Amino acid sequence: MLANLANLLRYRGLISSLVARELKARYRGSVLGFVWSFVNPLLLLLIYSFVFTTILKNNTAGIQPYALFMFCGILPWTWLSTSLAEAAGSLIAGGNLIKKVLFPAEVLPIVSVLTNMVHFFLGMPILILFLVIYRRPPDPWDLIWFPVAVVVQLVFTTALALFVSALAVHFRDVRDILANVLTLWFFATPIIYPMSLEAVQQYKKLFDMNPFTHLAVSYQEILFYQGPIGHWKWLLAIGGVSIVLFLAAYWVFDRLRDSFAEAV
Amino acid sequence: MTNAIELDHVTKIYRRYGGKQFATLKSALLQRSILRDLQPSEVFSALNDVSFAVRSGATYGVIGRNGSGKSTALKLVAGITKPTSGRVRVDGRVSALIELGAGFHPEISGRENVFINGIMLGLSKREIQNRFDEIVDFAELREFIDAPVKTYSSGMYMRLGFAVAINVDPDVLLVDEVLAVGDEGFTHKCLDKFAEFRRKGRTILLVTHSLGLVEKFCDEALWIDAGHARESGDPKRVVDAYLTAVEHTEESQLATTTAKAVEAHGEGKDPATAAQPVPPVPTPEGRWGSREIEIVDVAFLDRAGAPGFVFHSGDPVSIRMRVRARQRVDDFVFGVGLFNADGICCYGTNTGLEQMQAEQFAGDGEVTFAIDSLDLVEGTYKVDVAAHKHDGYPYDYHRLLYTFRVKSRTHDVGIYRPHHRWAFSAGIRFKP
Numbered sequence: 281m282l283a284n285l286a287n288l289l290r291y292r293g294l295i296s297s298l299v300a301r302e303l304k305a306r307y308r309g310s311v312l313g314f315v316w317s318f319v320n321p322l323l324l325l326l327i328y329s330f331v332f333t334t335i336l337k338n339n340t341a342g343i344q345p346y347a348l349f350m351f352c353g354i355l356p357w358t359w360l361s362t363s364l365a366e367a368a369g370s371l372i373a374g375g376n377l378i379k380k381v382l383f384p385a386e387v388l389p390i391v392s393v394l395t396n397m398v399h400f401f402l403g404m405p406i407l408i409l410f411l412v413i414y415r416r417p418p419d420p421w422d423l424i425w426f427p428v429a430v431v432v433q434l435v436f437t438t439a440l441a442l443f444v445s446a447l448a449v450h451f452r453d454v455r456d457i458l459a460n461v462l463t464l465w466f467f468a469t470p471i472i473y474p475m476s477l478e479a480v481q482q483y484k485k486l487f488d489m490n491p492f493t494h495l496a497v498s499y500q501e502i503l504f505y506q507g508p509i510g511h512w513k514w515l516l517a518i519g520g521v522s523i524v525l526f527l528a529a530y531w532v533f534d535r536l537r538d539s540f541a542e543a544v
Numbered sequence: 545m546t547n548a549i550e551l552d553h554v555t556k557i558y559r560r561y562g563g564k565q566f567a568t569l570k571s572a573l574l575q576r577s578i579l580r581d582l583q584p585s586e587v588f589s590a591l592n593d594v595s596f597a598v599r600s601g602a603t604y605g606v607i608g609r610n611g612s613g614k615s616t617a618l619k620l621v622a623g624i625t626k627p628t629s630g631r632v633r634v635d636g637r638v639s640a641l642i643e644l645g646a647g648f649h650p651e652i653s654g655r656e657n658v659f660i661n662g663i664m665l666g667l668s669k670r671e672i673q674n675r676f677d678e679i680v681d682f683a684e685l686r687e688f689i690d691a692p693v694k695t696y697s698s699g700m701y702m703r704l705g706f707a708v709a710i711n712v713d714p715d716v717l718l719v720d721e722v723l724a725v726g727d728e729g730f731t732h733k734c735l736d737k738f739a740e741f742r743r744k745g746r747t748i749l750l751v752t753h754s755l756g757l758v759e760k761f762c763d764e765a766l767w768i769d770a771g772h773a774r775e776s777g778d779p780k781r782v783v784d785a786y787l788t789a790v791e792h793t794e795e796s797q798l799a800t801t802t803a804k805a806v807e808a809h810g811e812g813k814d815p816a817t818a819a820q821p822v823p824p825v826p827t828p829e830g831r832w833g834s835r836e837i838e839i840v841d842v843a844f845l846d847r848a849g850a851p852g853f854v855f856h857s858g859d860p861v862s863i864r865m866r867v868r869a870r871q872r873v874d875d876f877v878f879g880v881g882l883f884n885a886d887g888i889c890c891y892g893t894n895t896g897l898e899q900m901q902a903e904q905f906a907g908d909g910e911v912t913f914a915i916d917s918l919d920l921v922e923g924t925y926k927v928d929v930a931a932h933k934h935d936g937y938p939y940d941y942h943r944l945l946y947t948f949r950v951k952s953r954t955h956d957v958g959i960y961r962p963h964h965r966w967a968f969s970a971g972i973r974f975k976p
Contacts, residue, residue: 294663301660305651308692380643382623383664541625542558 281534284386291387295394298387302395321403325351325410343474343504345414351407352504353471353496356429359400360437360492361462366392367441368448368455375544385540386533389445393437397430411503422502425509429498432519436491439526446533449543471496494518546635548600548716548747549621554630556591556616590616592771593630598764600635601745603738605758605765605779607786613771614751618642618720621749636715636747639665645705650694654685654704657693661708675711682733683707703730710737716747735761755783791854791951798853798947805829805945829926829945833938836873837905837931841866844948845912855918857952857961863913865929872906876939880913881928882920883944890920890959896934919961922952 307313329347332338343349367389377383411417448454469492470480480487487493494514501509591613598604606614619625620632622640647664648657658679662672672679680689683703685696693701710717719738738761741748752758758765758779765779767786775785809831843851845862855861863880879894895902927946931939968974 293669297660297663297669301649301652301656304656305649308651374647376643376646377664379624380640380646381664382638382640383647538626541619 281531284384284534285530287384288386288390291384294384295387295390298391299394299398302391303398306395317399317402318406321351321355321406324354325406340474340477342476348407348410348414348416349474349500349504350472351410352500353469355400355403355407356433356495356499357466357469357471357492358403359396360433360440361466362399363393363396363437363441364444364458364462365455366396367445368458371445371449371540372452372544378540378544385537386442386530389441390438392445393434393441397434407503416504416506418503419506422509425498425502425512425515428512428519429495429502429515432515432522433495435526436495436518436522439522439529442526442533443529446529446536446540449536449540465490465492469493469496470500474500488514491518491521546600547597547633548602548635549596549598549604549749550631550633551594551596551617551620552631552633554591554594554617554620554627554632555589556613556620556625557628558588558590559586589771591620591627591768594768594771594773595630596766596773596776598747598749600747601742602763603742603748603750603761605762605782606749606751606768607753607755607758607765607783608768608774609790612768614768615642615720617768618718618749618751621716622718634716637666637712638716638718639709639712639714640718640720641706641709642718642720643705644702644709645693648693648701648705651692653691654680654689654693654696658689658704658708661705662712665709665712667712679704679707679711682711682737684730699727706734710734714746716749717741718749718751720751721753755787759783787951794949795853798949802853802946805947806831806942809942809945829943831940831942831945833930833932833940835940836871837867837869837876837939839865839929839931839940839942840868842927842929842942842946844946853947854949854951857918857920857922857950857954859918861915861918861948863915863927863929865911865913865931866908867905867911867931868908869906872904873939874902874904875933876902876905877930877932877934878911879928879930879932881930883926883928884920884959885924885926888959890925892928894930902934917963918950919963920950921956921958921961922950924949 303314307316310316312319325347328350329345332346332350338346340346370388370392371378371385374383374385374388377388378385408418444454444458448458468487468490470477470487473480475481475487475493475497494511495518498509498511498515501511594613594617596604606617608614616625618640619642620627621634622638622642623632623634624640624642645657645661647661649660655676658676659669659672662675662679663669667675680686683700683706685700685704688696688700693704696704717738738748750758750762762779764777765782766776767774767782769789774789775782809829843864844853844855845864846852846855847860849862865878867878877894877896879892879896881892882890884890925948926944927948928941928943929946930941932941933939
């Protein structure tokens with residue numbers, strides 16, 4: 281397992297070119313091309329702004345402008361959820377490679393995660409732009425924590441992606457289960473409501489058990505809330521958990537590896 | 545001399561998981577059968593205790609029927625699957641021409657796919673850059689290299705895949721029946737490339753159905769049958785052993801079909817009912833006639849007089865009919881016709897046409913139509929045999945009930961092969 285893990289570093293050229301290929305292929309044939317990566321989050325943000333300032337006014341104190349608050353959580357959530365949904369199908373879709381070519385299978389779910397990370401990064405400038413427009417620029421000192429949060433989420437997402445993709449080879453309905461679990465998970469995480477909500481505080485212990493709670497809150501503190509980061513201990517703890525999770529997921533993946541070529 | 549590839553008592557068992565299509569995670573969890581479902585319910589051994597070694601620099605052919613385990617052996621050598629037991633050892637960089645263009649992305653251009661495919665096969669970006677022109681020229685795709693791969697024809701797709709894979713410049717090249725890739729010209733280019741590999745002292749493992757290629761190209765060959773290594777060594781010997789076995793199977797198949805055809809057409813029928821108002825001449829196959837003379841049995845005999853169904857072009861063959869006349873008959877003609885698979889009559893004759901005047905026949909007898917040299921091209925042939933009156937009134941007519949097969953090492957074409965030889969004047973020389 282450790283040898284395979286070390287091999288992963290050797291595949292970085294392969295991984296980066298596959299990520300580049302996914303990104304290129306994603307917009308190939310469209311007129312706007314790469315611009316869509318900016319336009320998509322922009323339109324989403326405009327829709328949220330309109331809905332929550334005009335139609336369904338959300339006046340909860342402390343999270344104004346609400347659309348921006350929500351967006352701080354939605355961007356990383358989209359990275360996680362889309363990565364997992366894509367990773368679940370990645371081994372099956374790449375079956376030809378696994379069956380016919382000597383190909384390191386773990387590259388496929390990792391490519392799904394990294395491709396969506398790039399989309400996440402492309403959405404960030406839009407968010408920052410609006411934060412500046414609304415005169416709530418994030419504190420530069422807070423932003424030091426941003427890379428930490430990204431790395432933690434990267435490890436966390438990769439761990440889950442490896443696990444889900446390996447399982448989906450043997451149980452095709454993992455993909456459907458996953459879609460529903462993700463919906464539940466989304467609403468169980470303080471993304472469209474703040475952690476400070478009274479109802480949330482009531483069940484704080486439960487919320488604390490949800491790893492993505494701490495990621496979402498960290499992003500919100502880094503980008504949205506003014507003032508110092510209070511959540512960094514949780515963030516680092518989740519980082520530690522993620523590393524353990526990653527090793528466990530990789531172990532499972534490695535154990536199932538030989539069955540892929542036959543079961544895909 | 546070292547070995548580039550070694551398989552040591554390798555067994556590969558494929559497992560079929562119980563009711564796999566219906567096994568879902570939910571049901572597995574609900575019925576607590578998750579452990580049981582992951583246990584194989586049915587096993588299929590694709591390879592059974594197979595050992596062979598390929599010398600470094602040798603070209604090694606693997607032949608065998610479909611589903612015999614050839615491709616599994618190749619995948620084991622490539623490292624795509626792992627042996628269930630035994631050991632596989634490969635020395636040096638391996639490139640497998642198993643599925644050409646696996647991993648091409650249809651939306652992006654041929655150029656980008658060459659790079660990504662090359663990286664997948666273990667080349668660095670710089671190496672691909674250096675070989676890019678060679679790859680594109682080899683694939684004959686210069687004009688189309690910037691078009692998305694989805695616009696390629698399947699031939700173009702395969703050519704590009706082949707060009708990339710062959711330019712990986714491996715120490716060990718694994719080839720699985722990919723020479724059917726392109727047109728004649730491209731196939732020649734591929735063969736030239738293989739020859740170049742051989743000259744460079746690289747090792748080639750070739751899985752193919754083209755026996756000629758194995759005889760011509762390979763230093764050694766292996767015949768795998770139903771997962772067992774049956775014969776290995778000199779390609780000519782292995783190919784011969786394989787062909788003989790194929791003939792045996794064909795023999796038994798032809799024997800069965802013939803027996804069925806004869807049985808279906810009235811062996812046990814009462815002669816009276818069989819004597820229908822007779823002659824539906826262009827019937828596809830069947831048996832009719834009044835049975836005053838009955839053809840009881842028909843056999844093809846080889847040189848030694850042993851019955852068989854598969855013969856080689858040029859062999860002597862006899863068609864022997866056992867006949868029986870219940871009463872004395874003094875008007876009779878015996879005839880034979882040979883038809884090829886297209887239904888074309890290759891040859892037909894009878895004793896009447898050959899000016900033999902019938903005198904009398906009663907009781908049991910044998911009629912043998914002896915062919916000194918079976919000058920037919922390779923193929924399956926059907927045979928008519930008949931006994932009838934001089935005016936055509938049928939006693940017993942067996943139409944296309946008997947089948948035999950002609951094998952030939954030369955794949956010449958046509959309906960029959962005239963006995964021939966070539967002669968050349970002094971200036972025209974052939975390689976020995």
